Amino acid sequence: MLRFDSDYMEGAHPKLMQRLVETNLEQTVGYGEDNYSCQAADLIRSACGCSDALVRFLTGGTQTNATVLDALLNSWEGVIAADTAHINSHEAGAVELTGHKVLALPNHEGKVMASDVERYLKEFFDDENHTHMVFPGALYISFPTEYGTLYSLKELEELSSICHSYKIPLYIDGARLGYGLAASKDVTLKDISRLSDVFYIGGTKVGALFGEAVVAPNPDLLPHFFTFMKQHGAVMAKGRLQGVQFGTLFTDNLYLEISKNAVDQAMRLKKAMIAKGFLPYVDSPTNQQFFILPKSEIDRIRKFATFEIWAPVKPDLCIVRFVTSWNTSAADIDEFIYKL
Amino acid sequence: MLRFDSDYMEGAHPKLMQRLVETNLEQTVGYGEDNYSCQAADLIRSACGCSDALVRFLTGGTQTNATVLDALLNSWEGVIAADTAHINSHEAGAVELTGHKVLALPNHEGKVMASDVERYLKEFFDDENHTHMVFPGALYISFPTEYGTLYSLKELEELSSICHSYKIPLYIDGARLGYGLAASKDVTLKDISRLSDVFYIGGTKVGALFGEAVVAPNPDLLPHFFTFMKQHGAVMAKGRLQGVQFGTLFTDNLYLEISKNAVDQAMRLKKAMIAKGFLPYVDSPTNQQFFILPKSEIDRIRKFATFEIWAPVKPDLCIVRFVTSWNTSAADIDEFIYKL
Amino acid sequence: MLRFDSDYMEGAHPKLMQRLVETNLEQTVGYGEDNYSCQAADLIRSACGCSDALVRFLTGGTQTNATVLDALLNSWEGVIAADTAHINSHEAGAVELTGHKVLALPNHEGKVMASDVERYLKEFFDDENHTHMVFPGALYISFPTEYGTLYSLKELEELSSICHSYKIPLYIDGARLGYGLAASKDVTLKDISRLSDVFYIGGTKVGALFGEAVVAPNPDLLPHFFTFMKQHGAVMAKGRLQGVQFGTLFTDNLYLEISKNAVDQAMRLKKAMIAKGFLPYVDSPTNQQFFILPKSEIDRIRKFATFEIWAPVKPDLCIVRFVTSWNTSAADIDEFIYKL
């Protein structure tokens, strides 16, 4: 059976496993203060072009979003996000758990539009009753979005500019950042770092067993972040585990290289599906591909490949999602195309 | 200057003030355990036709909503509400402060539609990933709504039936309940009590200095509610203040009688505005009246009457709100009509 | 029956009631933006000798403590307090509800000792693991304490000095501030204002129907405090109610004058009890008096006077509390002494 359910179905890239085995019985201090974590942080700073950045390693995406946003937001503030944002839909209210509202704007293929954000901010501060309302205290976007789409460099620049003019931080959820960067025509990791205030580099879905690297180019934005992490249950005793993994991912460009494979195979899958006459739900350039399929086709394809039913459209029609990963082989896609 | 900004511009109805003065130097026990509070609770139980109901007095609407919802919801649950619901828009995130998400549905003149609620609930539980999402744990509606509109008896019965079939409580925010009951063609206080699981009878906007009476026909739904109130800072040391006031409001039908005046005067104002050619924004039968006015008219009318600018429509056009109260006199409206 | 259960058994001082009645049907804007509230704030600023202070009116003590502390503390911080502090024992966890730990130190007749506070702070920051712990972010004291005792001016200066050297705010719970000031040998309202960072002037227990005035001599310490209040359900629609009351309390020195009466009567009661051979539990100079009484005496005195059982000491021995108020008359105490 070919499996396209998600990009977290395997363990880690073999190079990461190898390093974890090699270092397994070494003794290091805990809580991310070890040399492996320090080296990994330096490699990330260098890749991002921000030598002073705070870099901290957390365990998973929901945890990272909740911890960072709780740290970025004042108590009277919420976070603006697309209604399709992971924090608004699939994180079980983790942001609200510690007191912050998600201020949802309509999505456009998973993205928020700069003009919507600007109007929201303007109308909020123009409203005579705004002190009775939740203040917008940050903007959350995901790159790629939950629908696999990407902001262009121009779109990122516009969002960044609006955020800065209203003095609210721009936070980028990079759960699949590698796949986004590998697919983008014009956005680089240095752009992400330059245009956002805080972002995270997803490891769980891009080659690691687990782990997300939070990067704050200006560390003053996240004072006492270690204690925040501890309070949120996000500190690993053996922090070196993420250190070893991210150190390996950011050596010899491994992170982007393995991301590129996922995107390449996704493009082959997409092309084959379209050639077969299936309608893409959005035009995603990354490793998540959404199609609108009749149930008969879903049943037929599920005989040789797994994938998720995303949402119903009509009684007989569904949006489905196919996901490739760093480990999807060209042979897998050959077989998929052959059987399709 | 005529004032239609809101229905909380005066103190209390003179009968309430008189009773507060008469009882002022009596000594009673605190925290709502006094005889005045007990008597008021009994009068409310009787008016509601639910002899076993839990009745507790809180101070204001935002506090009441946050406290009741925190008590009704499990930690993994949020509350369904119209996007225009007061809890979603004008309570500064009080519901989220203690960990609960507001699950917003589109409003229809301030109301949620039963079919939308049913679809939301059905799709939620059908969704294979729903354990990753905030569970819908209660339905919040306001009667009247934030736009002055009313649910019909049939609409309330439908919402109540859906809630019961999904085993989630229906909570009614009655900040202006008196005005709603006075204006409704078919809904009585006993219907509210029969069809909802918890509701509150607003005092602040309907004749009291302050105070909201929470009513839970089945008290098992709100175990340890006093401690919840205390934890939310919602217990008054001198609980008798609400007891005295609500006892007076629920003697000789005062609550409904004074509400009726507000509605009568609002209808006169509405008729005059329409006659003048102004467009109502919604067709409200209660004491809040919304119109779409050009700025020139806003400026002109503001010379003799105050009212709130609710929201911009176009650069030169705004939604505005006029509110009458139990204390608005026929002479006030005469003068308004004359000057209009 | 003579009643010494508490100092919130009556309504308001007659002068306050009179002003509430006189202003009852005036129409004002809401939420504390009215002229009465502004005037009261000015009178308070003047009495405190801090012309720039932020002054805001809340409803009750628990609400005030939770709201102010949530505003003062960063998310990673808790509040140092005596183990007997009201916030630690009798507020149902309102401080914890919004995420903050109470860091309890041993009390000495209800007070925290400066040396204990200093040691706690020093040991905290010396501890190599302190980033895994809740940071001390404020010091809470009450004046008078929950046992009626008072800090001397010197003690306040020491606490203030320690707080400032560690850059944490000193917050004073003044639920019974009037009684404390009336009884203190050396502490004035201006001292409270000079030595604390935020404090509140209790109205509920000192002549008002309800209401607490939060004072922050440096308003920068409480940014967006109105929205905090709203989020905590602590904003009254008819804010003028506290404005009218505090305006009256701070006219012609009424607040201190009526406080003095309570203290005078408490001293007479205390003297009589001691003369009768009863042991004070602490040496309180204010309107709360604690004695250790055998059950037989409790039963006997309860035939003509009410008071609270505070805590058991032995099977047959309890700590009890007698409280006088602004409204306790000399005749009440005459009668008490006569029957004792």
Add this chain to the structure above:
Amino acid sequence: MLRFDSDYMEGAHPKLMQRLVETNLEQTVGYGEDNYSCQAADLIRSACGCSDALVRFLTGGTQTNATVLDALLNSWEGVIAADTAHINSHEAGAVELTGHKVLALPNHEGKVMASDVERYLKEFFDDENHTHMVFPGALYISFPTEYGTLYSLKELEELSSICHSYKIPLYIDGARLGYGLAASKDVTLKDISRLSDVFYIGGTKVGALFGEAVVAPNPDLLPHFFTFMKQHGAVMAKGRLQGVQFGTLFTDNLYLEISKNAVDQAMRLKKAMIAKGFLPYVDSPTNQQFFILPKSEIDRIRKFATFEIWAPVKPDLCIVRFVTSWNTSAADIDEFIYKL
């Protein structure tokens, strides 16, 4: 350098690493629904003798404590614990973050005494004002405690009996459960399972890279626990990682076997220290050993071995902690004794 800082200085036991490598490129479903997790849960149920137990895998101790307690406690409840409890001292207020107070009792060598717990509960419910206070909603103990000490079977039975008679759950923090069971004279895993309501089996400190297995013999106590975990950021996408690890730890008794080594080596270290004339701070039978050392000795020993300074006693005297682990070799202790 010999390292006795903690028991989380290495990676995983080689057998676990081997299984992680072997299964690394297998594709499984996520979120703990995979076969490895199911098998591990079954092995744990079998070892605990509770075939219906809920078993869920989380990532670390602080996260586990906060998530379980938030799930066990009602909003108006706090958790009783020793003042030295990890949740009270070294988890950065994670329990308070989601609204619950830690109700601290004095510790006795890290343990709470049954008589103290019983008195606390009795006095709480006897107190006429207890509805103004945080209700005790669970009892937290650690086995072994933060000082390495153990409850006897009789002590556990007493605590369990008190909890059941007051209908509050007993929760056991088993961060080092293996070491406790290996050292206990009379407590078995089945006893832990029989006497507690919820407990967790620590993996991070006992042979795993990371991971804690929450066990609730009666799953009704933790309804919707998966969503709670998600909301707390405690769900791992690749849940199989804990499944593989715990499956290996609970095969062929590995968990207890490797724990026994740590205890054996700790006993040799302890004996040597005592023989050298050093005073144990508590009499710990497990892998954590506390001594009171003068600074000169601390400096001397630190030349060949690392350990933590736990707390100051006097200017020249400190409590220090030595920790052995599953990986401490007899040769390490030989060398330590030789150099001591």
